[in-house]
Amino acid sequence: MQDPPGVDVAALQRWLDAAVPGLLQGPLRVTLLAGGRSNLTYALTDGVGRWVLRRPPLGHVRATAHDVAREHRVLGALAGTAVPVPRPVALAGPEVLGAPCYVMEFADGVVLREADQLHAVDGDAAAGALVDVLVALHRVDPEAVGLGDLGRPAGYLERQVARWSGQLEAGDLREVPGLAELGRRLGARVPVGGPAAVVHGDYRLDNVVVTADRRPDVVAVLDWEMATLGDPLADLASTLVWWDGMAGLDSPVAAVPGDVPGWPDGGSLAAAYGRAAGADLAELPWYLGLAFFKIAVIFEQIHSRSVAGLTVGEGFDRLGAVVPALVERGHAAS
Numbered sequence: 001m002q003d004p005p006g007v008d009v010a011a012l013q014r015w016l017d018a019a020v021p022g023l024l025q026g027p028l029r030v031t032l033l034a035g036g037r038s039n040l041t042y043a044l045t046d047g048v049g050r051w052v053l054r055r056p057p058l059g060h061v062r063a064t065a066h067d068v069a070r071e072h073r074v075l076g077a078l079a080g081t082a083v084p085v086p087r088p089v090a091l092a093g094p095e096v097l098g099a100p101c102y103v104m105e106f107a108d109g110v111v112l113r114e115a116d117q118l119h120a121v122d123g124d125a126a127a128g129a130l131v132d133v134l135v136a137l138h139r140v141d142p143e144a145v146g147l148g149d150l151g152r153p154a155g156y157l158e159r160q161v162a163r164w165s166g167q168l169e170a171g172d173l174r175e176v177p178g179l180a181e182l183g184r185r186l187g188a189r190v191p192v193g194g195p196a197a198v199v200h201g202d203y204r205l206d207n208v209v210v211t212a213d214r215r216p217d218v219v220a221v222l223d224w225e226m227a228t229l230g231d232p233l234a235d236l237a238s239t240l241v242w243w244d245g246m247a248g249l250d251s252p253v254a255a256v257p258g259d260v261p262g263w264p265d266g267g268s269l270a271a272a273y274g275r276a277a278g279a280d281l282a283e284l285p286w287y288l289g290l291a292f293f294k295i296a297v298i299f300e301q302i303h304s305r306s307v308a309g310l311t312v313g314e315g316f317d318r319l320g321a322v323v324p325a326l327v328e329r330g331h332a333a334s
Contacts, residue, residue: 004032006040006058011096016103019090025049039068039225043106050106051089056099057305070150071224072102074198077145082136084220107220109209115255123263125215127243130205131269133218134239135276138197138232145198151228153196160234160290161187164297173300174320178327182293186334191283199235201226204242206254236273237287240266241295245288245333249325252318289334296326 003009013028026046030053033041042053054068068091075088086104093100112118112126142148152159165183200207200221207223210216244258244266257263274281303320 001029004030004042006055006099007042007053007097012044012053015092015096016090019092023049023089039071039223044103051103052086052106053101053103055097055101067225068100068102070227072104074147074150074224074227075104077147078137078140078198081140081145083133083140084218085224086220086222107209107222109219110212110216111206111209112216113206113254115260118255118257118260118263120214122215123257123260126205126210127257127264127269128272129210129216129218130208130239131272131276133208133221134200134203134235135273137200137203137221138235138277140198142196142198142229147198147229150198151196151230153229153231156196156228156230157190157193157234157290158187160230160294161190164294167301168297171301171304173304176296176300176323176327178331179293179296179300179323182289182296182327182330182334185331186286186290186293189286191286193231194233194279196229197232199228199230199232200224201228201230201235201238203235203239204254205257206242231287232277233279233281233284233287234290236270236279237284237291238294240270240288241291243269245292245329246322246326249322250318251322286334289330292326292330292333296323296330299323299326 007030009028009030012030013024016024016028024046025048029045029047031043033043033052039054039056040058044051044053054071056068072088072091075085078085079087086107089103089105091100091102110117112121142150161183165180165187168180168183202223202225203221208221209219211219242256244256246256247258249256258265270281270284273279299319300323303323306317306319
């Protein structure tokens with residue numbers, strides 16, 4: 001059986017046998033999973049147990065991006081809190097696969113990524129479960145779980161604007177009308193922001209595993225590579241953009257809940273979060289603009305890697321076409 005792109009299965013098995021003796025009961029089989037538009041995600045099995053492997057994308061990436069060691073650390077810190085996460089198993093440096101990687105437990109459940117899945121689920125229940133876990137995350141005491149140094153809360157919003165503007169300028173990306181201007185507009189009027197919390201950075205419906213029920217509960221939150229200490233409203237705004245900010249667009253990432261009849265809109269999610277977290281949402285429009293800006297830059301980066309032949313999976317070639325609409329909606333929102 002041919003190794004999947006980015007994984008030397010024999011090297012991976014040798015490392016796991018040494019790092020976690022007795023974990024594997026037989027030959028390791030590795031399959032690239034769907035989704036994972038940034039770090040690459042693989043399913044592992046020895047015929048008895050199941051695990052998940054995460055590693056950075058193929059090709060050159062910025063030193064501060066795709067930090068799997070950060071993901072591994074966050075998972076270990078949040079295990080045992082009210083935030084459901086897969087427990088990490090082992091972390092390796094680049095000597096195993098040519099890039100850092102880690103293995104975590106497999107979260108048994110479903111990821112609501114396809115439109116037919118969303119049609120079969122109670123949208124209000126799914127929305128409520130998603131909001132409840134986001135509120136629980138923002139209530140975690142970073143110091144108490146060993147994440148007090150995960151980020152620098154002071155100046156978080158300014159750095160977010162600067163980070164994504166910098167990645168736009170540093171990469172070999174297209175010049176998309178209005179994209180750089182959106183970053184400048186956001187940088188010219190940055191809100192004061194509220195108390196810092198652990199933020200996920202990419203919290204959305206298809207980044208959680210849920211129970212296979214009509215009224216699902218969240219089993220595990222995935223994809224923690226952008227987690228840091230920052231402004232909780234930035235997390236909320238990102239969730240809202242993925243929820244219905246892309247409604248009507250041909251995005252290949254996942255089905256858009258806002259496109260599903262009977263599902264609540266983003267305003268309902270925002271109101272539910274505001275009530276549960278006691279948050280002031282007056283400045284939410286600015287945060288929505290930031291979320292559109294960040295996602296547009298990420299899509300441009302993935303589009304660039306796709307053109308260079310450095311992506312693995314389907315749909316990457318379609319992301320570039322979505323960016324102009326994201327830019328327009330970012331300007332409108334903020």
